[in-house]
Amino acid sequence: MIGNGWELKMSKINLYNIDCMEFMKDKPDDYYDGAFTSPPYNANLKVSGGRYTTKTSWKNFDNGANKYENYTDNLSMDKYYEWQNSVIFEMLRICKGNIFYNIQILGGNKTAIFRIFGRYADVIKDVIIWDKINTLPSICLGALNADYEMVIIFNKNSGMKRSFDNYNFKRGEESNIIRVDRNRKSNNQHRASMPVKFCEKVLSLSLKKGNTIIDPFGGLMTTAIAGHNLKLNVDLCELDEDYFKAGKDRLDKHQQQLTFNF
Numbered sequence: 001m002i003g004n005g006w007e008l009k010m011s012k013i014n015l016y017n018i019d020c021m022e023f024m025k026d027k028p029d030d031y032y033d034g035a036f037t038s039p040p041y042n043a044n045l046k047v048s049g050g051r052y053t054t055k056t057s058w059k060n061f062d063n064g065a066n067k068y069e070n071y072t073d074n075l076s077m078d079k080y081y082e083w084q085n086s087v088i089f090e091m092l093r094i095c096k097g098n099i100f101y102n103i104q105i106l107g108g109n110k111t112a113i114f115r116i117f118g119r120y121a122d123v124i125k126d127v128i129i130w131d132k133i134n135t136l137p138s139i140c141l142g143a144l145n146a147d148y149e150m151v152i153i154f155n156k157n158s159g160m161k162r163s164f165d166n167y168n169f170k171r172g173e174e175s176n177i178i179r180v181d182r183n184r185k186s187n188n189q190h191r192a193s194m195p196v197k198f199c200e201k202v203l204s205l206s207l208k209k210g211n212t213i214i215d216p217f218g219g220l221m222t223t224a225i226a227g228h229n230l231k232l233n234v235d236l237c238e239l240d241e242d243y244f245k246a247g248k249d250r251l252d253k254h255q256q257q258l259t260f261n262f
């Protein structure tokens, strides 16, 4: 018991209320073993009448389309591409292992994401499909229901091959489709947060206890909770002060609960 309690404290989680680009620029090359992140999806850039448009009253959306309190999530396609391109470029510089980049293809990011596939073709190892199981029907006529999200796996050292350099599974044991219920009800503080179980599953494929990872877009700090459960060291950035505080509270509660249970 005491041994487990002690081991638990070995996981070092650092939360930073900062712009991730600001944070990453000071990190040396190859500092992290890997990364897991889910960036803003640019969900409020819409296509209407063959052109890009956006809702002006983005704060008042009540249909789940606006996932953020203080962030418009509606960059132009070029700006979104440039931003995500620089985030991925920087992550590749500071990470020596797998970067798990979770994204859902939407009208507001589709062109940028497909450009990213082209730009980084040589360092994209594979794509994991997250089957979200219980999803809502599409709000657009003629659009397929969005039942999956992707995790693009970048690796600058071995992107050429699909196999991982470090892995925790036997041959034939793991699929590149992961089925975890989206469970929207689990968090009404941040509608873009992901299930801990999903994050934990992805990280556990290739990371080992004591490894150090980064999540540049922390949100409610799901990666911190998953990392803590797996005894990883995690640095997380979150720009929004309210999400940062809510994420920090969530992590504190999780850590206290575990300490209590031990």
Ligand SMILES: C[S@@+](CC[C@H](N)C(=O)[O-])C[C@H]1O[C@@H](n2cnc3c(N)ncnc32)[C@H](O)[C@@H]1O
Residues within 6 Å of the ligand: 018, 019, 020, 021, 037, 038, 039, 040, 041, 068, 071, 190, 192, 193, 194, 195, 216, 217, 218, 219, 220, 221, 222, 223, 237, 238, 239, 240, 243
């Ligand atoms: C999709 S959410 C992440 C959700 C997170 N994975 C979770 O499960 O809670 C993206 C987060 O990135 C944050 N964000 C946006 N721009 C940022 C920036 N430049 N630096 C750091 N965080 C940023 C947003 O406030 C939002 O909370």
